Amino acid sequence: MEKYDAIVIGSGQAGTPLSKRLAESGLKTAIIEKRWVGGTCVNDGCSPTKTMIASAKLAWSVANSEKLGVHVGGYTVDFHEILDRKNEVVQRMRGNSEKGIKETKNLDLIYGTAVFTGPKEITVTLNDGSEQVLSADKFFINVGEKPAIPEIDGIDKINYLTSTSIMELEEIPEHLAIIGSGYIALEFGQMFRRFGSKVTILEQSERILRHEDEDIAEEIVKILSEEDIKIITDCKVELIKNEGHNINLFLNVTEQEANISCTHVLIGAGRKPQTTDLGLDSAGVEIDEKGYVKVNDKLETSVEGIYALGDVKGGPAFTHIAYDDYRVIRKNIIEKGNESIKDRLVPYCMFIDPQLGRVGITEQEAKESGKEVLVAKMPNSSVARSIETGDTRGMMKAVIDKETGKILGASVLAEEGGEIVTILQLAMMGGITYEQLKEGVFAHPTYAESLNNLFMTLDK
Ligand SMILES: Cc1cc2nc3c(=O)[nH]c(=O)nc-3n(C[C@H](O)[C@H](O)[C@H](O)COP(=O)(O)OP(=O)(O)OC[C@H]3O[C@@H](n4cnc5c(N)ncnc54)[C@H](O)[C@@H]3O)c2cc1C
Numbered sequence: 001m002e003k004y005d006a007i008v009i010g011s012g013q014a015g016t017p018l019s020k021r022l023a024e025s026g027l028k029t030a031i032i033e034k035r036w037v038g039g040t041c042v043n044d045g046c047s048p049t050k051t052m053i054a055s056a057k058l059a060w061s062v063a064n065s066e067k068l069g070v071h072v073g074g075y076t077v078d079f080h081e082i083l084d085r086k087n088e089v090v091q092r093m094r095g096n097s098e099k100g101i102k103e104t105k106n107l108d109l110i111y112g113t114a115v116f117t118g119p120k121e122i123t124v125t126l127n128d129g130s131e132q133v134l135s136a137d138k139f140f141i142n143v144g145e146k147p148a149i150p151e152i153d154g155i156d157k158i159n160y161l162t163s164t165s166i167m168e169l170e171e172i173p174e175h176l177a178i179i180g181s182g183y184i185a186l187e188f189g190q191m192f193r194r195f196g197s198k199v200t201i202l203e204q205s206e207r208i209l210r211h212e213d214e215d216i217a218e219e220i221v222k223i224l225s226e227e228d229i230k231i232i233t234d235c236k237v238e239l240i241k242n243e244g245h246n247i248n249l250f251l252n253v254t255e256q257e258a259n260i261s262c263t264h265v266l267i268g269a270g271r272k273p274q275t276t277d278l279g280l281d282s283a284g285v286e287i288d289e290k291g292y293v294k295v296n297d298k299l300e301t302s303v304e305g306i307y308a309l310g311d312v313k314g315g316p317a318f319t320h321i322a323y324d325d326y327r328v329i330r331k332n333i334i335e336k337g338n339e340s341i342k343d344r345l346v347p348y349c350m351f352i353d354p355q356l357g358r359v360g361i362t363e364q365e366a367k368e369s370g371k372e373v374l375v376a377k378m379p380n381s382s383v384a385r386s387i388e389t390g391d392t393r394g395m396m397k398a399v400i401d402k403e404t405g406k407i408l409g410a411s412v413l414a415e416e417g418g419e420i421v422t423i424l425q426l427a428m429m430g431g432i433t434y435e436q437l438k439e440g441v442f443a444h445p446t447y448a449e450s451l452n453n454l455f456m457t458l459d460k
Pocket residue numbers: 009010011012013014015032033034035036037038039040041042044045046047049050112113114115142143144145163184274278309310311312317318319320322351
């Protein structure tokens with residue numbers, strides 16, 4: 001048995017930088033990865049999707065160029081070239097991460113699948129089939145999530161796609177039906193519609209994006225409908241069947257039976273933690289009823305010296321949150337600090353077009369909490385920059401503490417909504433009030449300048 005000071009399981013967005021810092025601090029460290037360095041974000045998530053979304057956006061811009069007086073005389077989408085570019089981006093990022101690990105002194109990168117086989121002991125089945133038993137004083141679990149497959153009659157008999165396998169398709173689907181209407185459904189749905197697929201989105205709840213404000217969700221439905229994306233809500237997929245080259249989905253839509261025939265089915269119904277085969281019982285690490293590792297606000301598990309970071313601990317599943325988990329652990333363990341994940345801001349951006357940038361609380365959350373708030377709201381048709389660029393889809397809104405004037409949250413559905421909301425996040429971090437933003441001098445005509453106008457709506 002080989003003994004380490006620290007072992008990181010999973011080379012995701014938290015595990016990779018953490019393993020390097022642990023090793024640099026003088027600890028003999030190993031990082032175990034069963035697949036590829038970089039985890040979901042680099043290999044199956046953020047980077048490949050956003051690379052492909054850039055192609056989809058360009059296709060849409062070309063298709064709509066006449067509105068701005070530019071006539072291009074037709075265009076074609078070469079899916080293979082799009083995939084080649086995506087693969088090149090992914091391989092470059094993965095390669096850089098792997099190189100960084102390999103060049104770090106005191107750090108061993110072991111390719112294999114780790115399973116706890118005792119307290120502070122793991123067995124790694126290496127990719128050549130052999131086994132290694134390793135022990136360490138400290139373990140860091142960063143194994144992430146994988147797509148959750150809903151229990152639907154017949155689902156195992158069809159060749160369904162997940163967010164991972166859809167990026168390896170050889171052809172653009174003729175008709176893509178998507179089960180679910182979250183980030184994965186909406187980002188891939190709009191992307192493939194722009195590549196030429198017919199797209200139908202099937203959501204079991206009464207509306208899409210229930211955690212967002214209703215007006216924001218309605219605006220998104222309107223935008224996607226304008227691109228001929230069909231969204232069916234209140235819909236239960238009861239049975240799925242192959243029918244020749246097609247796949248038939250039998251639906252119960254608001255208690256009416258309906259039927260859809262499509263060529264491909266994408267599952268975008270959430271993700272689940274990769275803890276089932278991790279042997280956490282042998283280590284005594286507690287999980288919740290959904291399989292997420294239970295942690296406190298310092299990311300400590302139920303066993304001293306074992307920590308969990310990133311998606312596997314549940315809660316918001318984003319790359320920047322996994323990375324911030326790394327920061328908390330680094331501060332506490334290497335720099336002897338006293339950091340916590342409690343009350344940290346959780347910004348995010350859904351990369352549909354226009355983007356939905358979000359931070360802090362929504363109007364509906366403010367109402368539920370009974371807090372006295374002001375809500376500033378403005379359509380992008382009032383934004384000079386949007387009018388000039390010819391894209392007035394979407395809206396901006398901010399929730400403000402009535403007593404202090406400080407911003408509590410914001411939703412920006414706009415071109416570069418992710419960047420615009422970050423300005424509001426900075427205001428939240430610095431305690432800047434909405435009145436200061438209303439009177440601030442910002443370069444004309446930028447999206448940032450429209451924040452003057454957003455907060456001026458409160459004068460009326
Ligand atoms: C399609 C898609 C698009 C996304 N887009 C965005 C986005 O735009 N912005 C954003 O912030 N987030 C996005 N996300 C979410 C983001 O990818 C994740 O939140 C982030 O990657 C989580 O990182 P992590 O460190 O928790 O784990 P992961 O990155 O999932 O890494 C876990 C690693 O552990 C390895 N592993 C698992 N079990 C074992 C084991 N037993 N032994 C050894 N290794 C193991 C896995 O192979 C994997 O490499 C997206 C996700 C998906 C699926």
